[in-house]
Amino acid sequence: MKRLVSVSVVFPAYNEEENLERVVNDARRFLAETVADYRIVIVNDGSSDHTADVALLLSRADPVHVLVVTHEVNRGYGAAVRSGLTAAANTGADWVVLLDADGQFDIRELDLLLDIAGDRGIDLVAGHRIHRADSTVRKLNAWLWSTASRLLLGIRVHDVDCAFKLINRRVLETITLQGEAAVVSPELLAKTARAGFTIAEVPVSHFPRQAGEQSGANLRVIARSLIGLVRLRLQLLQPQPSHKPERQVERVG
Numbered sequence: 001m002k003r004l005v006s007v008s009v010v011f012p013a014y015n016e017e018e019n020l021e022r023v024v025n026d027a028r029r030f031l032a033e034t035v036a037d038y039r040i041v042i043v044n045d046g047s048s049d050h051t052a053d054v055a056l057l058l059s060r061a062d063p064v065h066v067l068v069v070t071h072e073v074n075r076g077y078g079a080a081v082r083s084g085l086t087a088a089a090n091t092g093a094d095w096v097v098l099l100d101a102d103g104q105f106d107i108r109e110l111d112l113l114l115d116i117a118g119d120r121g122i123d124l125v126a127g128h129r130i131h132r133a134d135s136t137v138r139k140l141n142a143w144l145w146s147t148a149s150r151l152l153l154g155i156r157v158h159d160v161d162c163a164f165k166l167i168n169r170r171v172l173e174t175i176t177l178q179g180e181a182a183v184v185s186p187e188l189l190a191k192t193a194r195a196g197f198t199i200a201e202v203p204v205s206h207f208p209r210q211a212g213e214q215s216g217a218n219l220r221v222i223a224r225s226l227i228g229l230v231r232l233r234l235q236l237l238q239p240q241p242s243h244k245p246e247r248q249v250e251r252v253g
Helices: 020-034 051-061 077-090 107-120 136-153 169-174 181-194 219-237
Strands: 003-013 035-045 066-071 095-099 124-129 164-168 199-204 249-251
Touching (some): 003 020, 020 035, 020 051, 020 107, 066 077, 077 095, 077 181, 095 107, 095 169, 107 164, 107 199, 124 181, 136 181
Parallel strands (some): 003 035, 003 095, 124 199
């Protein structure tokens, strides 16, 4: 039986021509069988390969369900996420899913995230990669980034930058995201908690990349992200309008 909810899935994509068709078609098949209505938002972030062409073909093949947002030049992960989440929220879907376009996650595990959200009344369900299929250097960088995010922002999520998140549309209609590069992930979590919404973290699978190259690990991007994290900390220290009290992050599994 289909769930009586609507879902919009956001795929930020930069140079993912070899992965995009597979991950989008996997998502289309799963969502068509699982939820009452769905949309897929592809954000082509100024790709230099044929990602734009693949995205256009996917949209033409299913214009009802597949939308394309285009950045003419590469604006970075933060901008791609922000554009995608805005477009997804504007579809009116009950839930918005953030998912990388590299094929390292299994869309079918969205069932678990929807179960947690529905059963426990959670507003944002964040994935936690229990066995991260990345190099030792990327794992170390991720640990340092998550640790810095938790210390500076008070985030209680373990895997801050996991790109598999289920978000209630009301969250995106309440908070404003401004973060560039990797800052957008801890910003989303920190502002969600600060606005009084509930967060749960659940284990998800993570698979080796089958094609294409990972980005975001160069020193300039890392430095830019760290500076952005400090700026976000200073921003969050400013007095805010009254809101519901913050609630604890719930760890599942």
